[in-house]
Amino acid sequence: GxxxxxxxxxxxxxxxxxxxxxxxxxxxxxxxxRAMSNALAALGLDASSPELLGGQGPALAEVLAREPxxxxxxxxxxxxxxxxxxxxxxxxxxxxxxxxxxxxxxxxxxxxxxxxxxxxxxxxxxxxxxxxxxxxxxxxxxxxxxxxxxxxxxxxxxxxxxxxxxxxxxxxxxxxxxxxxxxxxxxxxxxxxxxxxxxxxxxxxxxxxxxxxxxxxxxxxxxxxxxxxxxxxxxxxxxxxxxxxxxxxxxxxxxxxxxxxxxxxxxxxxxxxxxxLVPAELMRLLMDDHGLGSDEAWAVTTRAVSYTNHTLMPEALETWELPMFEAMLPRHLQIIYEINHRLLREVRARHPGDDALAERVSLIDERGSKRVRMAALAIAASHKVNGVSALHSQLMVDTIFSDHARLWPERFINITNGVTPRRWLMQANPGLAALIDTRLGVGWRRDLGQLQALAKHAGDQALGEAFLRVKHANKQRLADLIERELGIAVGATSLFDVQIKRIHEYKRQLLNVLHVIARYQAIVADPHRDWVPRTVVFAGKAASAYVAAKQVIRLIHDVAAVVNHDPRVGARLKVAFLPNYGVTLAESILPAADLSQQISTAGTEASGTGNMKFALNGALTIGTWDGANIEMALSMGEEQMFVFGLRADAVARARGAGYEPGACIARDVRLAAVIEALERGDFNPAEPDRYHSLTHALRHDDRYMLCADFADYLRAQDEVDALYRQPQAWATRAWRNVAAMGPFSVDRTIAQYAAQVWS
CATH class of the missing domain: 3.40.50.2000 (Glycogen Phosphorylase B;)
Known part of the structure; x- marks a missing residue:
């Protein structure tokens, strides 16, 4: 073909x-x-055209839907x-x-x-x-x-x-x-x-x-x-x-x-x-199989290899216990020792007497049971090491890799992540893509910077109304999916509040749930108030052995079971968890979202790309000053986002000063009421202590600062409600979001890698 x-x-x-x-x-x-819809788009073929399958047999949409x-x-x-x-x-x-x-x-x-x-x-x-x-x-x-x-x-x-x-x-x-x-x-x-x-x-x-x-x-x-x-x-x-x-x-x-x-x-x-393991294996192949000397092989390796870091959490940096590593890859351990000898010789020559520095950058962790440090190996052999957002790259050289950055400052650079507009706007949201085409033509699909021309049209009433029509159609499709898959009836006129990503404590799906409970309690306490109806949508997988993350999934379902069936609440609040999150499900959810939840503890999310996909589809962001949220806010104007929470430096200061979550709970009656409801078992009366581990962690540890950010999160949520009552103002801000997304194309990201890393 x-x-x-x-x-x-x-x-x-x-x-x-x-x-x-x-x-x-x-x-x-x-x-x-899915590959077929992407291939059709790449070839410039319209997937909605009935001629593509010759008019016989199933419709093309049905064929596309069968591909896993x-x-x-x-x-x-x-x-x-x-x-x-x-x-x-x-x-x-x-x-x-x-x-x-x-x-x-x-x-x-x-x-x-x-x-x-x-x-x-x-x-x-x-x-x-x-x-x-x-x-x-x-x-x-x-x-x-x-x-x-x-x-x-x-x-x-x-x-x-x-x-x-x-x-x-x-x-x-x-x-x-x-x-x-x-x-x-x-x-x-x-x-x-x-x-x-x-x-x-x-x-x-x-x-x-x-x-x-x-x-x-x-x-x-x-x-x-x-x-x-x-x-x-x-x-x-x-x-x-x-x-x-x-x-x-x-x-x-x-x-x-x-x-x-x-x-x-x-x-x-x-x-x-x-x-x-690339540096060790490339050295082995060059020396043992092809006869190069050690110095020659090292020169080839360091010229070829580069590394992207995606995490600031020391526990997420891979290490392997040395006995297992030696038993499986004995020659590679020898080569790693040789690389380490080179590295430590350089460190001691440049910083004589600083044994602590040598110990910290060594490829072998000598503390306790010995382990091989994979990130240290990647850095030692790479000519460039990059982070994936401006904040992440700065924190990378200030914290986990500060010693390496002191040795080789020229190696460390930032290249902010990006997303492909072809799949995430053109294919996922053809209605919005066609609307953009009416103002800009189709050039934006390969040059996303052209979207900035939309900024001058953001307040156009006709364009705003057209945007809201496209959004409503996308929301109705998602509402149909939710009813079909979960049996939950949700209104397409409600505010679609969405958090879809891997379930992890630092991504703080639990903070989202705490807001849902607070909102539920407030509706029950004052049912006659004019509430903005909300549909809160979750999706994401927890790692199979990650007990705390799986507890959060269970809590979402327990809360949903109560909220969705309480006649005092009715259509004013619905909660839906869509299982088996993946690319195709994301393509259904993203275009329908009104609000994008990007609420990680500041300083923990390397970049995020879901934040970019949502904004590209005209969703507004409620988020912390973290990862690529920051660069998005700088591109569109911080006032275009609902920003809340402690910033990374304040998080570090609070932890350094002995952060006490109990004090936050004591001064916020709403937070106290939410935690007490969980402790009473309001959402799981058959097993009241089901979430004891979660509430105990909130009261006594709160590693990811949910209690510290809770009050400001609710303030930002009130701002969301106020703006959603003004559809034209909401549409104007949505267009400003879309117009600001030019810098977040993956084409820009790859062009930057090509120029700064792979050239």
């Missing part, structure tokens, strides 16, 4: 790219969404990676994405008795027509064994081998003939069965190595609360890294490249620490 031809031509052109570097983007997850989301990712990290691939293809950047082909995703989320239940995501049950098996592209990947040092240097003899088999997923550019590749690796046993064991009747032993290989393909982020789970995660990460680097080196050789020039011709980018 047309895309296949363009794909082949793209690969041929990339091979002849001259001095341009090919970018290799390694990520444990890519949350791609590719379960290759989970949250913002994976969706960012997918947006990056879209932009690389659209900008014509020579590029490859590399990931793993998970058979069951992270999990499919179901809700039973108000609680999250994890099930395998069977997205491959009917195959995947958008991928191509590449039987000729396969590499051996080893684990375990020992390192021998005969003449000629160390040789690793793995105890276990698996085959990495390539499956290619096509990524078409928009408004261009460029088609990029996401190469996913699928693990296969090096030999089908142990025939000797089979013949003696030990069938389980005969197939054990096949099961070991298959386990690498099963799920994204296996539960790491057990040694077996941690071992499987490390295996998956090394499997991705080794297969991808072998593939890059083979392609470089086919194109006639000298291995010493690999770093000049190729950029290898690490999306977070999951692929941080």
């Amino acid at each position: 047309l895309l296949a031809t363009r794909w082949a031509l793209t690969q041929a052109a990339d091979a002849m790219r001259g001095s341009r570097r090919r970018v290799h983007y390694l990520s444990m997850e890519f949350l791609m969404g 989301d590719a379960a290759l990712g989970n949250g913002g990290l994976g969706r960012l990676a997918a947006c990056f691939l879209d932009a690389m293809a659209t900008l014509g950047l020579p590029s490859f994405g590399y990931g793993l082909r998970y058979e069951h995703g992270m999990f499919a989320q179901a809700i039973e008795a108000g609680q999250q239940v994890e099930r395998p995501d069977e997205w491959l049950d009917h195959g995947n027509p958008w991928e191509l098996l590449r039987p000729e592209v396969r590499y051996s990947v080893g684990f375990g064994g020992a390192v021998h040092s005969p003449e000629g240097g160390p040789r690793w003899l793995p105890a276990e081998m698996v085959i990495a088999q390539a499956h290619d997923f096509i990524v078409p550019g928009h408004g261009t003939e460029h088609v990029s590749t996401l190469r996913q690796w699928h693990a296969r046993a090096a030999r089908p069965i142990d025939f000797v064991a089979f013949c003696r009747g030990d069938h389980a032993a005969a197939a054990s190595h096949k099961q070991t290989a298959d386990a690498l393909n099963w799920v994204l982020y296996p539960d790491d609360s057990t040694p077996a789970g941690r071992e499987l995660r490390l295996k998956q990460e090394y499997f991705l890294v080794s297969a991808s680097l072998q593939d890059m080196l083979a392609r470089h050789a086919r194109e006639g490249g000298d291995l010493r020039a690999f770093g000049e011709a190729n950029a290898v980018h690490l999306n977070d620490t999951h692929p941080a």
Whole structure:
């Protein structure tokens, strides 16, 4: 077909790219969404056209709806990676994405008795027509064994081998003939069965190595609360890294490249620490398999490698216990020791006598049981390290990586995240996209900066009314979905108040629930007041082993069960949790949102991209001064957002001064009433102490400062209500939001990476 031809031509052109570097983007997850609707949009075909299927059989919309989301990712990290691939293809950047082909995703989320239940995501049950098996592209990947040092240097003899088999997923550019590749690796046993064991009747032993290989393909982020789970995660990460680097080196050789020039011709980018074994594996391949010296291999590695950090939480920076690491990857540990020796020699030469500094930046954490620090390895080997919003990048060099930034300040830069307007506006919200076209034409789809021209039309009454009509139609579609899926009837004229993202304590879905309870209590206390009707929508998955996050999901359902059936409340407040959040569900929710909740504790959210998608679709933001919220506020004007809460410096000061949540509760009767309702079991009378752990944490610890921000959050919510009573003023502000989103295109993000990191 047309895309296949363009794909082949793209690969041929990339091979002849001259001095341009090919970018290799390694990520444990890519949350791609449905491929067919994206391909139609990339080809400039109107998915609503009846001619596309020749008038026979099912309607195209029905066909599109049958495609499952590719379960290759989970949250913002994976969706960012997918947006990056879209932009690389659209900008014509020579590029490859590399990931793993998970058979069951992270999990499919179901809700039973108000609680999250994890099930395998069977997205491959009917195959995947958008991928191509590449039987000729396969590499051996080893684990375990020992390192021998005969003449000629160390040789690793793995105890276990698996085959990495390539499956290619096509990524078409928009408004261009460029088609990029996401190469996913699928693990296969090096030999089908142990025939000797089979013949003696030990069938389980005969197939054990096949099961070991298959386990690498099963799920994204296996539960790491057990040694077996941690071992499987490390295996998956090394499997991705080794297969991808072998593939890059083979392609470089086919194109006639000298291995010493690999770093000049190729950029290898690490999306977070999951692929941080790249430096050690690239060094191993260059030295052990291709005969380069240690200094030569290090020069190639540091020229090629760059790293994006996505978290400020020390506990989220991957480390591996040294005995497990050594047992699985003995040669890599030797190489890490060698890299560490280089690093510490440099540190001691530049800062003689500062043993504490050397200890803090070492690749090995010597405190307690020894661990390998993956972020430290990524930084040591990278020529550039970036954060993903201005605040995050500043906090990164001020806090978790302050010592590294002191050693190599020139390595650390900021590149704020972005989103693709093709999927998140053009495809998700065709009504709004068409409305923008009437004022701007279609050029904004590849040059989002053109949206700024809408600012002068923001107060146009006819445009405001047209916006409200589009928004109402989108809200009615979501209301229909909520009734169909959950049996909850919601009014499309109510304010749609939305928080959709991974469930995590720092993202503070619990703060949202506390407001819902406070609002419920206020309505019951004063039912005759003229309340602005609200529909509060949640969606998101909690990690399978994350007890506190799963408790929040259960609380949302308990609160919803009471609120939605209380006749005193009626249509004035509804709560809906839509299960199994993913790209396709987001495409239904985002265009319908009036209010976007971006309420993380200041200083915890690296960037966020949901905030950008909502604003692009004309939702107003209630949010903290955190992540990319800040840059969005600066772009549109802080007064266009409902900003609340302590800022990052105030959070740090409060913690430093011995923050006491009990004092906040004592001086706010609304907060006290909400917490007391939870402690009484008002929403779960059959088990009144169900949320004791949550309320105890709020009263005595409150790590994420919910109590400190509660009163200001309610003040901002009152401002939301007041503005929603003025539809024209609301529409004007919505247009100002849309007009300010030009800088948040992923095309700008990728152009910045290309110029500052991959050039």
